[in-house]
Amino acid sequence: MTPPRPTPSHRRGAAVRQAVLEATTELLATEGLEGTRIADIAARAGVHETSVYRRWGTRSKLILEALSHRLxxxxxxxxxxxxxxxxxxxxxxxxxxxxxxTGRALARIALDPQDDDTQAAQLRGRFWTDRLDRAGHLVRRGIERGDLPRETDPEFLLEALAGPLHLRVLQRGQPTGRDHVRRLVDLVLAGARSALPENHECHGT
Amino acid sequence: MTPPRPTPSHRRGAAVRQAVLEATTELLATEGLEGTRIADIAARAGVHETSVYRRWGTRSKLILEALSHRLxxxxxxxxxxxxxxxxxxxxxxxxxxxxxxTGRALARIALDPQDDDTQAAQLRGRFWTDRLDRAGHLVRRGIERGDLPRETDPEFLLEALAGPLHLRVLQRGQPTGRDHVRRLVDLVLAGARSALPENHECHGT
DNA sequence: GCCTTATCGCAAGTCAGCTTGCGATGGAGT
DNA sequence: ACTCCATCGCAAGCTGACTTGCGATAAGGC
Structure with a gap:
């Protein structure tokens, strides 16, 4: 199971990658986002700092990759x-x-457009798309089941749910409990249901 | 119009403050968020870098103050x-x-918790509270007018509106047009209205 | 008009993210 | 077993945010 080569003086390829990724998640959990320096990551992974930069380019990308699958x-x-x-x-x-x-670190890194380069933007875009898509399954099932109108736009509905949650977390940095989430789901689902053409008469002007 | 003291060798107090604030907003508009270095700000304001740091402490706080009133x-x-x-x-x-x-810079700076210190957090908190409160007036008027149920929580409703907007902007970096906003308002207001006790029978379980 | 003091300019320095060139080494292919 | 090349370690350096101690000066009080 464990690879036949325990620890050659210089680890290579996938070994380095995994060591760095693990060191990153561990430091993130113990030291927090700003406490996690890549110098420390490299040291803990038993790898040189340069290797980290060559592989991931920036701190954001490394952390994003280290945590994204964890969600x-x-x-x-x-x-x-x-x-x-x-x-x-x-x-x-x-x-x-x-x-x-860990979660706060992920959310912050994923939302923070501290680097504007195209690659990082695509990384973030893909990340959010993937997460939303996962919840999208729930919505689509709800539509098929008849709980939601056929015209319901899953992406739009999920943004309506995820957006306020993130705003709250980023804003106040406080956990958002089940009661609060329930209120939100109440609001959004009720809104989606009444968006049916037949009840479409209540907007002014 | 122009102040009687055109340019003393060393400007002081409010003069420095205003010069820095103006230089900041100008650079922000032309150079973008990452292109705006405080060294450049200081140079353009004809002020020393140290003065900037002594007055505002960090880049984030300076930019936040320079832009917040602009909103x-x-x-x-x-x-x-x-x-x-x-x-x-x-x-x-x-x-x-x-x-x-400019707007993107504001949103990013205001959301980005890159510095965790209490003061910065309070600054951000107050910032969002102020903005939401302004829109809160619209909601409260809607309640008095009878457009919205009496139990409506203005803050909650505004988060439901502002959250998805911010998520979209930060995520895709694309402008969100009036049609999209209208859909959101449709959804949220419809949800708020149907949250009335009398229509409270449609949730599963 | 003088004197105090908060504010500013200046120089020097720290720290962390990030880059680059070069030499060493391990893994894959022959 | 040998060669080749991608990957790694290492040293040196760059940039920009942020700090600190000190001397100079403008602004307000007397």
Whole structure:
């Protein structure tokens, strides 16, 4: 199981990659986002600083890659039969994860456009698309089930749910509990349902 | 018009403050957020770098102060008689401003928790509170007018509106047009209205 | 008009992210 | 077993944010 070559004087390729990634997630959890210096990461991984920069380019990209897959394992795939309940569970878990040091680091790195270069932007874009897409399954199932109108735009609806959550976390830095998430899901789902053409008569002007 | 003392060898107090603030907003508009170095700001303001740091402490705080009042002048105070229309107008203007280099810089700086110290956090908190409070007037008027239920939580409703907008801007960096804002307002207001006790029967489980 | 003091200019320096050139080495292919 | 090349370690350096001690000066009080 463990590779036959335990620790050659100089590790190579995938070995370096994994060591750095692990060191990054560990430091992120213990030291927080600003406490995690790449010099420390390199030292803990038993790798030279230069190797880190050559492979990932910037601190943001490294942290984003180190943490992005972690979100997936942290989020549930609820299937309670109720779209409302599924979404509440999913986004409550998201909010809870966002309240952890690791989660906060992820959210901040993923939102922070500190580097404007195209690659980083694509990384962030793909990241959010992937996450939203995962929750998108819940919404699409809700549509098929008849809980939501056929015209419902999953992406739009998910933005309406994820946006306020992130704004809250980034703004106040406080965990957002299940009750709050439930209120949000209440609001958004009720809004999506009444967006049906038939009830479309209440807007002024 | 121009102050009686054109340019003493060393400007002091308010004069320095204003010069730096102006230089900051100008550079922000032309050079963008990352292109705006405090060394350049100081040079353009005809002031020494040290003075900037002594007065504002960090780059973030300076930029936040330089731009925050600008948002106020950029945002309308609509009063069309329709709460829906008022909110659409207000948040469309917000989205439009967020699409400008200056607006993007503001949003990023205000959201970016790159410095965790208490003062900066309070600055950001107060900033968002002030902005939301301004829109809060529209919501409260809507409640008094009977457009919205009495139980409506203005802050919660505004987060539901502002959150998705910010997520979109920060995520894709694309302007969010009036049509999109209108959809959002549709969704959120419809949700807020149907949150009335009387129609409270549609959630699964 | 003088004197005090907060404010400013200036120089020197720290720190962390990031870059570059070069020499060494390990892994893959023959 | 040998060669080749991508990858790594290392040293040196750059940049920009941020700090500090000291001397100079403008602005307000007497």
């Amino acid at each position: 997936d394992s942290e989020l549930p795939r609820p299937d309670t039969g109720s779209t409302h309940e599924d979404l509440t569970t999913f986004f409550t878990a998201l909010a809870a994860f966002l309240a952890t040091p | 106020d002048s950029e945002l309308p105070r609509p009063d069309t008689g329709s709460t829906h229309e008022d909110l659409t107008t207000f948040f469309t203007a917000l989205a439009a401003f967020l699409a400008t280099p």
